[in-house]
Structure formats: C-alpha cells, structure tokens
Amino acid sequence: MGKVGKIARRTFLIGSAAVLGGVAFGYVMYKRPAKNPLLDGLGEGEAALTPYVLINAEGVTLITPRGDKGQGAYHVQAALIAEELDVDLDKIKVDPGPPDAAYYNTALSAEAVPFAYYDEGVMAETLRDVMDAPMKFLGMQITGGSTTVPDAWEKLRVAGAVARETLKAAAAEVSGINVTALETGEGRVILPDGSALTYEELAPVAAGLKPVNKVRLRAPEEWRYIGKPMKRIDIAAKSTGTQDYGIDVELPDMVHAAVRLNPRRGGALNGFDAQEARGMRGVEAVFEIPGGVAVLADNTWRAFRAAETVECDWGPADYPDEQAEHWQALAESFVSDRQDSRQRDEGDVEAALGDAPIEAEYRAPYLAHAPLEPINATVWVQEGRVDVWTGTQVPRFAQSHVAEICGVKADQVHVHVLMMGGSFGHRLEDDVVIRAAQIAMQAGGRPVKLTYSREEDTRQDFLRPAGMARMKGAVGNGQVRALDLHVAAPSIMASQMGERQGLPMPGPDMTIAQAAWDQAYAIPDYRVTGYRAPRLAPVSSWRSVGASINGFFHEGFLDELIHAAGADPLEERLRMCFHEPTRKALEAVGEMASWSGPRPEEGVGRGVALVTSFGVPCAEIVEVRMTELGLRIERVWVAAEVGRVVDPVNFDGLVKGGVVFGLGHAMLGEITFADGRVEQENYDLFEAMRIDQCPEIEVRGLENGDKVLGIGEPPVPPAAPALANAIFAATGQRLREMPFSKFVDFA
Structure with missing residues (x-):
C-alpha cells in the first residue's frame, strides 16, 4: 500500500475510533x-x-x-x-x-483493544495506536x-x-x-x-x-x-510527617462534615430522627442528602459521634441480601445468554477433554480497598467559583460532577489534587467529592471538609467484584494438553465507567477475562470464556482489576494440570511459553530461587506462578514452611519484564509492596454481605498481613522488551496462585477459594 493509502486508512480508523468514543472528530483535530x-x-x-x-x-x-x-x-x-x-x-x-x-x-488505550500483549501484528499495533483518539477527544x-x-x-x-x-x-x-x-x-x-x-x-x-x-x-x-x-x-x-494529604486540609471558617449513608448500597432513606445528634456538643446542623444524612460540626470527631446517633429507617438494597445469594448468582451466570467474551478458542477443546476431564471450581471473594487514609474531600462554594481539595485519580470527572451539582461551568470548578494516603483503585471513584459538594451547597458559603469514618468508608466502598471459575483440562504424555476456563463476574466497566461516569460501553468488558485469555502459553486445545454476571454489589477497579482474580484461577488450575501430568511446575511452564520476554521472566525467577522442584526439603513447599497483566510478564516463586504454629511464608522471588526500569529503588519498593498486598489478601481478605450490609467494617475484621508474617522478598527487573511498562499492579496477581501452589507442595492440600485462612492456619 502506498503512503497515501496508509494515511487514508489511518485517518479513517482514527475517525472511527473517535465516533466509537462518542465524539465526532477526525484525524486533523487528533493531530492538533x-x-x-x-x-x-x-x-x-x-x-x-x-x-x-x-x-x-x-x-x-x-x-x-x-x-x-x-x-x-x-x-x-x-x-x-x-x-x-x-x-x-x-x-x-x-x-x-x-x-x-x-x-x-496516552497509555490507557493499550488495555482497550482485543489483542493479547504479545501480539505485535499490524492490525494489533494499528488499533492500539488509533484507540488513542477517543482518549484524547474525551480528555x-x-x-x-x-x-x-x-x-x-x-x-x-x-x-x-x-x-x-x-x-x-x-x-x-x-x-x-x-x-x-x-x-x-x-x-x-x-x-x-x-x-x-x-x-x-x-x-x-x-x-x-x-x-x-x-x-x-x-x-x-x-x-x-x-x-x-x-x-x-x-x-x-x-x-x-510534613507531607500534606487531603485529610490535612485546613481553611479559615471551615466546617467539618460526616455522613450516615444507607449501609444497603443504593437503598433509600425512608426517614430519620436526629434529635439526639442536634443537641450534641459542636454540632451545627443535620440534614438529609441523597441516600442518607449529613452532620456539620466544629471538628471531625464530633461530626462522627453525632452521625452515629442518628436513627435511620433504611430501604432495601437492589442486590441480594445474603452472601450465599451472591455466589448463587455467579453460579447461574455460566449460560450462553450471559457470555460476554471468548477471546481465545484454539484447537478442539471438546474432543480433547473427552469423557473424563480434570475439573475444578475456584472462587474469589469481594474485597475492599481499605487505604490507610479514609476518603475525604473539602469543597468551598463561592459566588461564581467552587474549589475542591482532594486526592483523586479522576480530576476531570470530579470537576464535571461538582459543576453539575453547584450549577456552574466546569472551568469555574478548581480541583486541587493532593497526595493520597493509599488508594488501590478506591480514588477512581469520586463519590466523596460529589457528597461534599452536595453538603457544601447547604453550608452558607463556608468551606466543608467531609471525611468518611473507617466504617463508613468500608460500607460505601466500590468493591473488587467476587468471581467464580469453572475449569476443565486434560493431560497426556507428561504434558498439559487442554485447558477450558470459564469465568463469571459482574462487569467492572459497566459499573464504574457506564453507570457512574456515563461513558459508552461498546463490546465486552475486557476485565472479566483479563489475564486469563491472553497468557503466552501454547496449549493445543485452549479456550477462555467470560460471562457477565448480573449487577450485584457496587464494584470498581481494585489493584490489578480482573487480573487479581483470574491470575489465581488460571495459574492455580494450570498447576493442578501440571501435577496431574507428572511434570515440573517451572519446567512445564517454560515448555509451554512461546513469548521470549515472558519466558525470560520465568527463567530469571527460577535462577533466583535456585529452583530444584516444588519440595526442596521436608516440610517446605514452593509454588510457581506466571501472570502477565498490563503487558508485564511477572513470575513469582513463593516458599512456605510448615511449623507448629501453622504455615509460614518464608521467601518470595519475583522477576518482572518492564522494558526499562526508571528508578531501581522505587521499582523494588513497588514490587515488594505488590507482593505483600497480594499475599495478605489471599491469606486473609474477604468482604461478605448479611442483610444487605457489609459485615467487615474495619481492620479488626478485614485483616492484612502482619509485619511478623512478611517474608523476605527478592526482586529483579528485566529490560528485554521494547516497550516501557508500569509495575504498580503486575506483582499482585501471581502472589495468590504462587502461595496456593506452595501450600499444595508442602501439604498436599489444594486451595481453590480465597481467603486461604478458611482452610489453613498461618503462623
């Protein structure tokens, strides 16, 4: 094709991408x-x-x-x-x-195309390029x-x-x-x-x-x-201790706010009695806001205490009341009319599975984000101007929503983005900014600082969705021959970007089968199907999004198949891996751990997992030891291919933090519902890994690829399956559901 033809095709594709994004602009404006x-x-x-x-x-x-x-x-x-x-x-x-x-x-478009990370063909690269257009036009x-x-x-x-x-x-x-x-x-x-x-x-x-x-x-x-x-x-x-976060904002004449919101998310407030709250020290006002009640006081603690005393008549949620009903909804989603995607379908899976396949069902629970800094926002509504101080990952969405609430133009809303004390995806939501703006509209021109209590933060969180996988496989001649993975989960994108941000949602939700269909394994008969479960509890992105679930499903069951084949967990993965940079990550982690098999000594087990997410192949080996007090995670080795390590010190910290985050939630993390309400409202019930449980972690950043990639999320998905596989090697017990503490004790 000549140069003119190439330009014409690119112009057409970018124009098409812009229309897909809901904006009718063309190539000339894109290049401007x-x-x-x-x-x-x-x-x-x-x-x-x-x-x-x-x-x-x-x-x-x-x-x-x-x-x-x-x-x-x-x-x-x-x-x-x-x-x-x-x-x-x-x-x-x-x-x-x-x-x-x-x-x-400019990098968001890479995850929006239906091509695996290792596909560098003309169509894949062209579509990645042109999908930048709607990102630019939508800002x-x-x-x-x-x-x-x-x-x-x-x-x-x-x-x-x-x-x-x-x-x-x-x-x-x-x-x-x-x-x-x-x-x-x-x-x-x-x-x-x-x-x-x-x-x-x-x-x-x-x-x-x-x-x-x-x-x-x-x-x-x-x-x-x-x-x-x-x-x-x-x-x-x-x-x-001098770093300022959103929670540190102080302004003259500022009033502090707390909220009491329906714990059955999305349910109505039928009525409330705030007589006791209104008489408490420091309380200035109590009034209704959409979905609950707001309290204004002279400091945050008094606002919290007053909000707790408000007696509310809550309406029901629009999702199932009990956790068992959530699992049932997922189990009933493995049907053809709920099929959302089938991005991988190679060979003849049905014939390869035969009459006696190896089968398993895996589960991953809801999880809260639970950052250390509770979510907060300060909003000051003045004549013709609104100022917002908050930590946010979506400042333009926040600006737009506040403008709508306050009846001003978007350029009259000044969002001052502050350092965040953690997020893990929580601050991709701007609900706290919306509520702070609603409250500030009734504050008589005074700045309002809204802080959620830890309990309110957890009750109102947009959770990582629960997910379920049903899998079948077959082995032969010491090798994995067939893998058929079916995964069901609610749609993060429909919930996060569709319902709450009003953006168009064409095509499948790529997060449902993320890091399952696009792994660089050559298995003769290989199929991955995603099913969109009905809307259940409100959900959103959680560190590594769909990969946090599917890494466990895919690598856990693959380990079962490798064991059934009588093969070595590392060697069989290396045999199947066809993408050279990904293979080098596996080779590197094996070298780092001096891999000699899943049971290097009595009472010790090692597990391998390789998960590529956000284009980054990340291989991990976890070593556990059986003790009188329970299983102890002793060492973890991690190798990740990112193309270029910008800062080795920061890279090392991000990888180690991701491993601890992934291991801790696999061990202990779970959100469940009863009577439509979250049962784990604070850290005493939604536990994290303790410092004395933290293993020694060794990290290696690889620079073999030609694309520069990020490392904030990729270390999380391999942690859970590597731990589960290590526990199997040490004990013979196969774990197919998180958190693992339901089934084993940890020292």
Missing part, C-alpha cells in the same frame, strides 16, 4: 497539539514552556498530572522531565496541575492501569527537552551567542566562557518565544537519573 492550560493566568515574568514546565522567579515547577497514591508517581514523572530539562530533582517543585484534556493518558485524565510510566516515558522527556531548547533559544537572544554553542546544566544555560544564565532569569524572554519543538532526546549513556537509584522527592516530607 493540545492547548497549554498553564498559559491561562500567567504572571509577569512567568513562562509555561510546555504544559509540564512552569518557570518563574521562585524557581522551576514540574507538572506531574498522574496522581500520587504512594507509588511514587510524582517522583517518577519529575525525574523524566528533569532528565531532559537539566534540573536537579532536589531543587524543583512539583504540582499535579489543573484538570485539563491536555493531560489525557481522559486518569491515573490507573499501571500507565504512569508508559504514558510519561516519551511525552515528559520531550516536554523537558522542548523547555530546555527554548531556554537555550532565549539565552541566545539575550547573549547574542549562537544556540549551538550553548549547553545546559543544573537549571542554567552555560555560555562558552563558563558563565551562566539561570532558567529563572531567562523565563521572561522564553515566555515570548515560540517553543522549540524539534528536539533530540538524550541517549541512555547521557542519562543522569533514568536507571539510576534515586531518593524519592517526597521521602523527606513523609519521613518527617
């Missing part, structure tokens, strides 16, 4: 650079050379629009800009910037899906380089020296005689220049930061 939101309201002497670099007399501020929920997002984004801008990380400031379409996430400024580094990798380095070259152009204009004779370093343009002009001095001149967009990115051998161990830019503040 985004307007720089920092140019609005610039002060004298300030320069916003790109949407990511702001310079004034006080110094250099780097805009880091992906939210930081503890994963080091601000740090990594700043390092990528600083690498090209030639500024020192300890001398800059960071700011998440305003909500704006210019900060749309999808979202933090999630382990996309911070993939989104930022080229974009932010280019932003830094553009700012650097524009500042050099300004220095050339001031000094009369040709730009080719100028260098940069430590936030200065260096002249041939060794003298220098600071970026702050040059900002007023640079502000009047057209940005220099033709730039060269530096080669790896020139890097000062990328790939080198760094001290995170937030480490001092977090170590000294």
